[in-house]
Amino acid sequence: MDFIENIVSFFNDILWSYLLIIVLIGLGIYFTIRSGFVQFSIREMFHVITDKRAFTGNGKEKKGTSSFQAFAISAASRVGTGNLAGVASAVALGGPGALFWMWLIAILGAASGFVESTLAQVYKVKDGNQFRGGPAYYIEKGLKSRSLGIVFAITITFTYGLVFNSVQSNTISLAFTDQFEVNTNVMAIILAILVAVVIFGGLKSIAKVSQVIVPVMAILYIILALVILAMNITMIPDMLSLIFANAFGFEQVAGGGFGAAIMMGIKRGLFSNEAGMGSAPNAAATADVSHPAKQGLVQALGVFFDTLLICSATGFIILAAGGFAGSDADGIQITQSAVSTLIGDWAGSFIAIAIFLFAFSSIVGNYYYGESNIAYVKESKTALFIYRLAVVAMVIFGTLVSFDFIWALADLTMAIMALINLYAITRLFSIAKRVLDDYRKQRKAGKDPVFHRDVLESEEGVECWGRE
Template structure:
């Protein structure tokens, strides 16, 4: 095991120190400028997330895909959870308060990458009975004409989300309940396995329904509680902001090596939390039944802000206010629990344990769906899907019992590999997303509710879910 941990650590240092940070920030900046700062179209994002108009086609037949909001909830189920509470805590503990600034930056720039990947997922989505499926594997095959690379991505995301990330989620739940209620990790592993099995064998619609209820409610409760804590400590907020920026750019941090740690941990945990550019959210975005691909691109970009700028920031501020970023002898979620307990009382630690259970469990469901969608891409096999579901349950048990450091290191490595493949694909296909965006803006300026036609694109090869002939909206 020590040998495997050493290899994982070596590869992580190589990828995250020299490759991913440059590519993530560089492409995010490129997409931001070329798209005309599309990720800051907040008013339009809010308008389209409540849009109930569906793409019926000339025959007037609705394919009954998930709604725009349900697709948002599925991806939010994976975004909102461990990364916001345990990930932020470990970023601040290991990278210092300055890591929070770099999480903000990766969200602001990464939202443009999130827009591009989710718009492409809509453009290249495929029909699957009464649903839609899609994601990076699909736009790699259809847009880049590379089935082999699409399969590589499908295998990578299935392993990363369905298996490794779910072990991170169960590990966090196990730590939280052991720390607060002294619940044995074995007992928690059994409980999580049973609950997950009951839901995942129900299929995508049960995942969408459960996520749509759990995520918004728990996010609102958590944010309200965090705001309440910050109001109680309102006088400390200017100092907290000062600490964040001082640690992000301070000369002392640069000289002591803390500058690099802040960037690396901020980018790592920021990407884990908001997933912008990683290639996960497009799998959910593709299921939405909307009249124009750009609508779902905007919705998913909003999800990045919702995740990082709201929930991650609230967690980070509270941890810093409690002074829990230096010399912590506990891991991840336990740091967050300690901060809440210090500022509100012991009962708050129990609330965090329950909240992380619901957040992380909804993440397990969202992660599972990403794997299921990509298994269907590789081969439609009931046996393969059944085996995948069983392995998911095994990894939940493994994650609950494994060490904090190892499951997070493994997640960092698989996440890096997956992101590199997806970023390569969306960089090459950006021109398609840009044409769709220009078409959307033209229709909006004309006072229309935009409807997409595939003849808008110069090359329509590989596009099968949008009609060629122009029709009245």
């Protein structure tokens, strides 16, 4: 295991210290400027999500989920391990300054999120009465490279279906071990059975129950966080000062903390808001909107909601409780300790139960990311069966291994996946830019934008958005 940990650490150092940080920030700035600062179109974002109408691809009005409902559901599904455990580890290991770099990557990353989700809409394909798509599809249809599309499909399957699911089970195990003293072996067995029942037995009722409860728990967590912040409102100016001082302070630069703040902030920010990583476009492609840019704007707003609101709230709670720098606690345990310190032990139990529901729901959702991408590569019952076994095995694995190793493994696979997607959306940016220009032109003319593929220089690879 030590040998594997050393290999993972070696490649993480290369990818995160020298490559991905530069790429994420550089492309974020590039997309921001070239798109005319699209992520700051806050008024337009709220206009889109408050539009009660849903549309078919040809622009005819129909009954369906409103943009606001779709946003609320997706925002609630974002609240989870990244917001509660990831932020905690970022602050504990990178210092308060990590929050600043989280904010920066969210602001810049929102432009990347707009581009990838808009492209997912442009290149989506019909699947019965629904749509499907994502990076594998726009890589194949836009870049004319099915081989790279397959590489991405395999990468996201491994990243989400296997590694990220290990992160989720690891977080559940830590939360229950800390709060209820549940044995990790027992937790591994319980989670393995629950996951196996859903993915092998097809018993979707468990997944459906968690999907109903998760938005409620997400709202309760946000309310809890806001109440704690209100109780400690006089501390907020000092905390903001601490964050900025730590992000740029000379002491941090001299002591090496400056680099730690940047890396931890960007790593955990990306894990939480997923902007530019290539995961959100898989969901964005399924939306039924009249113009691809609408879904891009919704995605950009989701990035802000996730990081600037929820992650910030968690970060402020941890700082208000003392920061827990150098603590023996890991991830979610830090958040549990913080809320327990501020408002009582009952809150630690609430966090444990909430993270179980958030993480289990994520395990099911991550599994389906992998399943759909396996289907993209090749319809194979054997491959699907092996994948299901691997998912259950990795859930057990995540429960039993160390916090540091499983997050390091997630950082590595996340970096590889993000680099492939960022390469693709950079190559295809001109398409997203033309779509955005068309949207703005129609809005300026007072219209509710409706997209047709003949706006593009080439309609090749675009299966939907015809005028018929």
